[in-house]
Amino acid sequence: MNDNERPVPPKGLGDAIRSSVADSVAEARAGVAQGAEGLAETLGGLGGEIRAAVEEATREVVGPSALRGLAHPLRVKILDLLGTHGPLTASGLGELLGESSGSTSYHLRQLAKHGFVREVEGKGTARERWWERMPGGFTIDALENRDDPATRMATDMVNAEFERARQEKVWAYLRSADQTAEGWEHTGVLATQNLRITAEQLTKIVAAWEDFSREHLEPLHDQRDVPGARPVQVHFNAFPVIDPAEGTR
Structure with missing residues (x-):
C-alpha cells in the first residue's frame, strides 16, 4: 500500500544511485532534524528523480510506541x-463515523500526540478546530519487532483496519454503480492478474509501480481546489500468495 501506509519492510535507495546520493540523504536527514522547513529546503535543491529517492529513503517508519498509539479501530478510521x-x-x-464529537476529539488528540495528525493553522476557532494528516507518508514494517507480542498485535490490527477501510470503499463503489456522477461512470476498474513468477520478477514489478506512482500520481496530490476533482483511490497490490501448507508450518 503506497501513498500513506505500507505494511512491508521499508526500502532504501536502489544500488544504481545509492552512492551518488549518499551525501544528499545525509543532508535530508539533517533537514528532518531541523523540522519540515529544513527538509523542504534540502529537497528543493535536488533533481526530481534523486529527490524522490531521498524522500523514500527518509520515509518515517512507525515505531512501536506510535504504532500502539494508532492501534484503535476508530483512530485508523479517522486517519x-x-x-x-x-x-x-x-x-x-x-457525523461521518456516527460518533460523538467528544469521542473523535479525544482520538484526534491521541493521533496528534503520536505525530499522525496536526491542527490546520489559521483555520477554525478554539471551539471548532480543523485537523489534517501530517504531510508525507509513513511505513508500517510488518517484520519489525515481530518477537514483541504487543507490537505484533498492534501491527496486525492496524493493517487489518486499513485494509477493511479499503474494502469498504470498493464495496461502496460496486453498490453505487448506477448512481455514479455524470462523467465518472466508466472511469474506474477493478482488475486482478494471477501470475507464477520469481521473487526477483515481483521485486521488479513493485519497483516499476513505484516509479509510475512517483511520476504520475504524486503530482496529483493536494488538488482540493481543482474544479471537478473528487476523492479517488488507486490500489496496487502485489504479494506472494500464501499456500495453505505454508501457514501451518
Missing part, C-alpha cells in the same frame, strides 16, 4: 478519512 477527504473537524468526523 483514513482525513487522507481521503482532507481536513475535517471533530464534529465533521463524528
Whole structure:
C-alpha cells in the first residue's frame, strides 16, 4: 500500500544511485532534524528523480510506541478519512463515523500526540478546530519487532483496519454503480492478474509501480481546489500468495 501506509519492510535507495546520493540523504536527514522547513529546503535543491529517492529513503517508519498509539479501530478510521477527504473537524468526523464529537476529539488528540495528525493553522476557532494528516507518508514494517507480542498485535490490527477501510470503499463503489456522477461512470476498474513468477520478477514489478506512482500520481496530490476533482483511490497490490501448507508450518 503506497501513498500513506505500507505494511512491508521499508526500502532504501536502489544500488544504481545509492552512492551518488549518499551525501544528499545525509543532508535530508539533517533537514528532518531541523523540522519540515529544513527538509523542504534540502529537497528543493535536488533533481526530481534523486529527490524522490531521498524522500523514500527518509520515509518515517512507525515505531512501536506510535504504532500502539494508532492501534484503535476508530483512530485508523479517522486517519483514513482525513487522507481521503482532507481536513475535517471533530464534529465533521463524528457525523461521518456516527460518533460523538467528544469521542473523535479525544482520538484526534491521541493521533496528534503520536505525530499522525496536526491542527490546520489559521483555520477554525478554539471551539471548532480543523485537523489534517501530517504531510508525507509513513511505513508500517510488518517484520519489525515481530518477537514483541504487543507490537505484533498492534501491527496486525492496524493493517487489518486499513485494509477493511479499503474494502469498504470498493464495496461502496460496486453498490453505487448506477448512481455514479455524470462523467465518472466508466472511469474506474477493478482488475486482478494471477501470475507464477520469481521473487526477483515481483521485486521488479513493485519497483516499476513505484516509479509510475512517483511520476504520475504524486503530482496529483493536494488538488482540493481543482474544479471537478473528487476523492479517488488507486490500489496496487502485489504479494506472494500464501499456500495453505505454508501457514501451518
